Amino acid sequence: MSSAAPPVLGLDIGGTKLAVAVLTEDGTTSAFTVEPTDKDRGPADVIDRLFAMGHRAVEQAGLGPIGAVGISCGGPLDASTGVLTGPLHLPGWVDIPIVRMAEQAFGVPAALENDATLGALAEHRYGAAVGARTMIYLTVSTGIGGGAVVEGRLHRGAAGNGGEFGHVLVRSGGRVCLCGRRGCLEAYASGSSIAVRAAEAVADRGAGSSLARIAEPRAEDVIAAAQAGDRLAGELWAETIDVLASALTDLVNVFEPEVVVLGGGVTRSGDALLLPIRARVARDAMPPAAAAARIELAGLGDEVCAVGAGAIALDLLDARSKETAHA
Known part of the structure; x- marks a missing residue:
């Protein structure tokens, strides 16, 4: 050009x-x-x-x-x-x-x-994955989506919808997802799903939780309460980390990327998300994929x-x- x-x-x-x-x-x-x-x-x-x-x-x-x-x-x-x-x-x-x-x-x-x-294209061309031959991008926001660059080429899929990583199954027969299936990653770890899970948990067993003092707890409220030591919020956040790490481990095994980039509003939690995810993927992904993949926060915010x-x-x-x- x-x-x-x-x-x-x-x-x-x-x-x-x-x-x-x-x-x-x-x-x-x-x-x-x-x-x-x-x-x-x-x-x-x-x-x-x-x-x-x-x-x-x-x-x-x-x-x-x-x-x-x-x-x-x-x-x-x-x-x-x-x-x-x-x-x-x-x-x-x-x-x-x-x-x-x-x-x-x-x-x-x-x-x-x-x-x-x-998001994958932007991070590969201008952000945290510049120079990588193979990378995957996961956005954890209102919903969860993803994208991949494989051997230097953007993966689009046959109809342009490839990379629907939010609909990787993490809980067979689990929560209903917007796509109609049960147990998708998005149904547990998206910002909106974290908020719904928090409201349900407060109604069920959260009388002593700081989240009970918030009319409609959001994902950021759950994260802040978990970091402050709230037990219920800690359980919700631990499950979020668990399903994200499980899905990312599968994706690392499939793509064997040099870089995994995490973006979206939920990743504003920073090290509270990044450090346990890195540890879990390093532990559970198959070698040499686990050693090859760097997991980074999006560079373009x-x-x-x-x-x-x-x-x-x-x-x-x-x-x-x-x-x-x-x-």
């Missing part, structure tokens, strides 16, 4: 937040902005606000017109047609032609990809999926530039 390539816009549609960023070719972000999704207001309202955020970001960045738009969202989605077919974290969003809508709104080409797949969205916009520009050159 030419050094004079225009900036691009990355849009991320999350279950709890919308994020936008203007990205230049070297991965530098400008005008990064976050707002609540307020998904109960419906897709039309959310998309209108997302595009308005994008227009404001382009103006605030002051880098001139953008050349393309990249869109990050959880699946299921169809990246080839640019349609959100029915994201699990966005009930009621069925067959939304988000790429066509973005192209109409911004007047430039657009591309769509699974959010966690883009809350910007990761917006950066990944910008990265596919840059790739789109690059591909179109090559098509023009060979025409």
